[in-house]
Amino acid sequence: MRLPALLMAGGRGTRLGLGVEKPLVKIAGRPLINYVVEALKQARYVERVVVVASRHTPNTYEVARGLRAEALKSPGEGYIEDLRYAVKALRLEGPVLVVACDLPLLSGLLIDHIVRYYFTHCSKPSLAVVAPYEVYEALGIRPSYVFEAEGLMVAPSGINVLDASLIDEEWIDEELLVLRRVEVAVNINTLKDLQLAERLINEGGPIHG
Numbered sequence: 001m002r003l004p005a006l007l008m009a010g011g012r013g014t015r016l017g018l019g020v021e022k023p024l025v026k027i028a029g030r031p032l033i034n035y036v037v038e039a040l041k042q043a044r045y046v047e048r049v050v051v052v053a054s055r056h057t058p059n060t061y062e063v064a065r066g067l068r069a070e071a072l073k074s075p076g077e078g079y080i081e082d083l084r085y086a087v088k089a090l091r092l093e094g095p096v097l098v099v100a101c102d103l104p105l106l107s108g109l110l111i112d113h114i115v116r117y118y119f120t121h122c123s124k125p126s127l128a129v130v131a132p133y134e135v136y137e138a139l140g141i142r143p144s145y146v147f148e149a150e151g152l153m154v155a156p157s158g159i160n161v162l163d164a165s166l167i168d169e170e171w172i173d174e175e176l177l178v179l180r181r182v183e184v185a186v187n188i189n190t191l192k193d194l195q196l197a198e199r200l201i202n203e204g205g206p207i208h209g
Contacts, residue, residue, distance in 0.1 A: 001119050002047040003161070004092060005040045005111075009033060009064070009101035010054025010074050010082050015189050023053075023060040023101045025194065028201040032188060033060060035104040037067045042108025045115040046097065052086045060101075084167050092164040095119075100158030102188040104197050110183055117177055118161040125163040126174040130154040131185040139185060141193055149176050157184035 013022025023033035033051070040049045051064035054076030064071040072089060074082035083098060097115060099106070118127045133153040136143050143155030154176070166172050186197050 001115065002045050003095045003097055003115060004048045004050065004090070005043075005046045005097040005099060006083065006086050007033070007036055007040065007049060007051045007064075007069070007099050007101055008079060008083065008158075009051050009060050010057050010076050011079065011101075012056050016191060016194065021057045021060050022188070023057060024063060025188065027104050027188075027194065027198050031063060032104055033063060033101055034067065036099060036101055036106055037064070037069050039106040039108050039111060040097075040099065041069075043111035043115070044108070045112050050086065050090060051101075052082055054082060087164045087167045094164060095161055096164045098160045098162065100187065103158060103184065103186070104188065105183040105186050105200060106159075107183065110181065114159060114177065114179075115161065122161070122175050122177075124173045124175040125166055126172045127161040127177055128174050129157045129159040129177050129179055129184055131157055132178060132180055135180055135182065135185045139182065139196060141186075141190075141196060143185075143187070144189060150178065152178065154178060155185075158187055159184060 009023040024031045040046050050070040050072055052072050052074050053061035054074045056076045061071050061073055072086055074085045114129055133146055146153050146155050188194055
């Protein structure tokens with residue numbers, strides 16, 4: 001049931017406007033990427049962690065190596081393009097976990113829950129984790145994109161499991177896993193998101209140890 005994890009960390013992160021590579025933005029005194037790498041390393045069902053940096057995030061590549069994670073430099077041509085590049089460069093086959101670098105509240109337990117669901121309940125080759133819009137409303141934040149599914153307005157979390165052998169397909173049949181969890185809703189795109197994450201971490205909110 002174990003699988004490799006790709007931590008996508010090659011985006012410009014221009015919306016934050018901090019002049020720092022997004023994965024290296026400090027939250028409660030620690031770089032954002034540290035939280036996500038630690039969560040992935042704590043997950044029992046993750047067998048290896050590869051940080052996919054890009055030409056836009058050269059310092060992230062070096063930091064990832066210091067975190068004892070594998071690191072790969074992608075062309076930085078876009079999220080999907082870099083994901084395809086990583087899958088091919090690493091010669092991955094079968095299920096792979098793909099996680100955005102901007103989810104600081106993730107925990108190993110939650111990651112294991114998602115992976116376990118994929119292997120035991122998902123009937124399609126791809127699984128996308130989404131959070132209901134009501135979770136964002138309760139937190140006072142706005143997701144970048146919202147769509148309707150299963151009678152709910154939901155937003156993608158940036159967590160997916162997919163079959164690497166289908167990476168070149170234009171469309172992959174996908175199942176949605178709806179999680180009413182703060183951990184998958186707090187996605188760092190704006191200063192408001194950053195402040196919320198820092199407050200939750202400082203208050204000892206839902207976060208790995």
